[in-house]
Amino acid sequence: MEKTSRRAGPARGGRWIVTRRPRPDAAADLFCFTHAGGSPGEYLRFEEELPEIQVSGIQLPGRGSRLGEPPLTSMDSVVGAVLDVLRPERPFALFGHSLGGLVAFEVARALRDAGRELPRRLFLSSSAPPPLDRGGQPVHTLDDDALLAEVERRWGGLPAQVRADPRLLRMALGTIRADITVYETYRYRPGPLLDVPVTAFVGDLERDALQVSGWSAHTSRAFELSCLAGGHFPFRDAGQRHLMLRRIRQAVAVPDAAPAPAPATPVPVPRNNGERPRVAFVLPGQGSQYARMGVALRQELPVFAEEFDHGLEVLREVGGPDLRAVPADPDGEDAEALRQTVVAQPAVFLLEYALARTWQRLGVEPVALIGHSLGEYVAATLAGVMPLPEALEFVCLRARLMQEAPTGVMLAVPLPEDGLAPFLELGADLAAVNAPSSCVLAGTERDIVRIEARLTAAGTPGRRLPVSHAFHSRLMEGCVDRLRAAAARLTLRPPTREFLSCVTGRWITAQEATDPDYWARHLRQTVRFSDAVGTLLASSPDVLLECGPGRSLTGLLKRRPGLPANLLVVSSLPHPGGRLSEPAGLLSTLGELREAGAVAPAGAAGRAVLPAAPVTKSKE
Numbered sequence: 001m002e003k004t005s006r007r008a009g010p011a012r013g014g015r016w017i018v019t020r021r022p023r024p025d026a027a028a029d030l031f032c033f034t035h036a037g038g039s040p041g042e043y044l045r046f047e048e049e050l051p052e053i054q055v056s057g058i059q060l061p062g063r064g065s066r067l068g069e070p071p072l073t074s075m076d077s078v079v080g081a082v083l084d085v086l087r088p089e090r091p092f093a094l095f096g097h098s099l100g101g102l103v104a105f106e107v108a109r110a111l112r113d114a115g116r117e118l119p120r121r122l123f124l125s126s127s128a129p130p131p132l133d134r135g136g137q138p139v140h141t142l143d144d145d146a147l148l149a150e151v152e153r154r155w156g157g158l159p160a161q162v163r164a165d166p167r168l169l170r171m172a173l174g175t176i177r178a179d180i181t182v183y184e185t186y187r188y189r190p191g192p193l194l195d196v197p198v199t200a201f202v203g204d205l206e207r208d209a210l211q212v213s214g215w216s217a218h219t220s221r222a223f224e225l226s227c228l229a230g231g232h233f234p235f236r237d238a239g240q241r242h243l244m245l246r247r248i249r250q251a252v253a254v255p256d257a258a259p260a261p262a263p264a265t266p267v268p269v270p271r272n273n274g275e276r277p278r279v280a281f282v283l284p285g286q287g288s289q290y291a292r293m294g295v296a297l298r299q300e301l302p303v304f305a306e307e308f309d310h311g312l313e314v315l316r317e318v319g320g321p322d323l324r325a326v327p328a329d330p331d332g333e334d335a336e337a338l339r340q341t342v343v344a345q346p347a348v349f350l351l352e353y354a355l356a357r358t359w360q361r362l363g364v365e366p367v368a369l370i371g372h373s374l375g376e377y378v379a380a381t382l383a384g385v386m387p388l389p390e391a392l393e394f395v396c397l398r399a400r401l402m403q404e405a406p407t408g409v410m411l412a413v414p415l416p417e418d419g420l421a422p423f424l425e426l427g428a429d430l431a432a433v434n435a436p437s438s439c440v441l442a443g444t445e446r447d448i449v450r451i452e453a454r455l456t457a458a459g460t461p462g463r464r465l466p467v468s469h470a471f472h473s474r475l476m477e478g479c480v481d482r483l484r485a486a487a488a489r490l491t492l493r494p495p496t497r498e499f500l501s502c503v504t505g506r507w508i509t510a511q512e513a514t515d516p517d518y519w520a521r522h523l524r525q526t527v528r529f530s531d532a533v534g535t536l537l538a539s540s541p542d543v544l545l546e547c548g549p550g551r552s553l554t555g556l557l558k559r560r561p562g563l564p565a566n567l568l569v570v571s572s573l574p575h576p577g578g579r580l581s582e583p584a585g586l587l588s589t590l591g592e593l594r595e596a597g598a599v600a601p602a603g604a605a606g607r608a609v610l611p612a613a614p615v616t617k618s619k620e
Helices: 041-049 074-085 097-113 144-156 159-166 166-186 212-218 237-251 297-299 300-318 334-338 342-360 375-382 386-405 445-457 474-487 516-520 530-538 550-559 582-595
Strands: 017-019 030-032 055-057 092-097 122-125 198-203 223-227 279-283 368-371 409-413 429-435 436-445 543-546 567-572
Touching: 017 429, 030 041, 030 237, 030 516, 041 237, 055 237, 074 097, 074 166, 092 097, 092 237, 097 122, 097 166, 097 342, 144 166, 144 237, 159 516, 198 212, 198 237, 198 334, 212 375, 212 567, 212 582, 223 582, 279 342, 279 375, 279 550, 297 300, 300 342, 300 386, 342 375, 342 386, 368 375, 386 474, 386 530, 409 445, 429 530, 436 445, 474 516, 543 550, 543 582, 550 567, 567 582
Parallel strands: 030 055, 030 092, 092 122, 122 198, 198 223, 279 368, 279 543, 543 567
Antiparallel strands: 017 055, 409 436, 429 436
16 A cells, blocks of 8 residues: 655645636635546536636546656555645535546545545545445456456547557556556445535436445435436536536535436435335245345344344244355355255245344334235234244244145246136146236146146246245145144234235234234235235335345336336345345445435434445446
8 A cells, every 4th residue: 555645745746636727716616536547637627617616636646747657556545645635725525437436435534534624515426336346357457458458348448549659558558557456456444424415426327237326325414316318427428517517516606506407316206295205115935035145234234234143043042944054155055955945934034024124223114014925924023913033933833844745836827817717727726916917826746737838838838936845825735734733822913013914915904913823824825915015005105115135026016017106116135146235235225215215314223234345336
């Protein structure tokens, strides 16, 4: 790491802060931090549309007038050097693009830690929020030819004059390599939320990939997301640059003015006449699990770790399986164990319960709960129907009995319930109605093979689910009596929070919730999830938040015909095979919920959610 003295910047002979021309009468300063390999030139042109603002660029060594100086290669050295020379004498804001967004963010945190004046606002453009999980081979260690190819593949070709001059190309690659080193070796260190408003700009082509709404989790002040048309450099289009600079001018030079409506992204959730949006937790069942589920969350998010570890201890006390090592190896025996019902059901239950409790501690309080199959037991526990130890013990027994039942097959069929009669005649049972035109049949291997043949002949082939047994079918009948005896020993209480019954498709009644027979026959009855969703939607929720592994129910709900346009449907965790890690996915969703107004002010527990290690993928 480079050591930077208080006078390191000026003593090296280069100018750290550059401008086009001084504006001593400016109302405020805007300090711009460039993208990887960039120089301040194109950012200084912002002043043409910011007449009241002095626009300055941070000129790092190795570029522009400082081309002959060795570049810096760590975030700490960059931030330390900037802090030495950044001495604003009037209100100011920071703007950072891509890598520059991370630098601006860390400079603001360093100013806070040093007890110095904070920026009026932080503007972050095309920059993914920390923590970061870059994945794949590091780019900064490639040789020059491979580095050039990778840079041009990701961000476009270098200028022709640079490409044609070996000396310029060598110097340009040195600067780019240094900046990418800063990015790839950057490690986010958790700390207090910034007491600075944040505006995130992003091109619509990158909004999903960069997950910029996650920046809202780093500020205790207002967060604004402004979506522009374009890709990684939307402001290179004159019209989009005008929209962006209009918002900057308004926030910095005229901070008390109302936000400009054009560039801002509207919040999709209504505020219910000033009340907080109504959130419903959606809890999936078995089949949603995946190897290593919850591992990164437990390592990086203290709030989740507390809830999950408490559940592990309860599970141990009631004689359940030891889940501490189960998700650790995605290719070994542990992954195979997670495919077994006797392990999978307690694991899914515990993950969902810990996720739901985490959201509650972060300030997201549900007004309703809906659980698919096993998920209904999580809903019942969260609603106070059964204590956690008894719920876990019952789920373990349920899973063990299901594992011991005759094996079978479950088949997803893209047909409505009223179109299934010809197939049910072949011996299978209707296990689930997940959506108006999406059902699941369950039965023996022989029965399902016959049904598959008939479906294929009719042009509507089914899809087998990755399970070993025919849940919610007559093959589960042998489990019911033992479950009834166990359910009779449960401490069942009327629900303190509304949740849906996927047996009836309606709001569960106190009589049903406290009836041991309801819970005993639950695994034998058809899962009427579609009807239950219809009942839930009739109550006009504003947000549906999936609390479980992956996002299977989120996708199912989003595809539902007639879904209200202003309903926000989000998942706690990303798709297990996607670019985002679990903690990054949760933080991104937290940002969306905060943007929608669905998060109550967080206390100490809420602030502790930020991870302590790199966990998000992004572009730079």
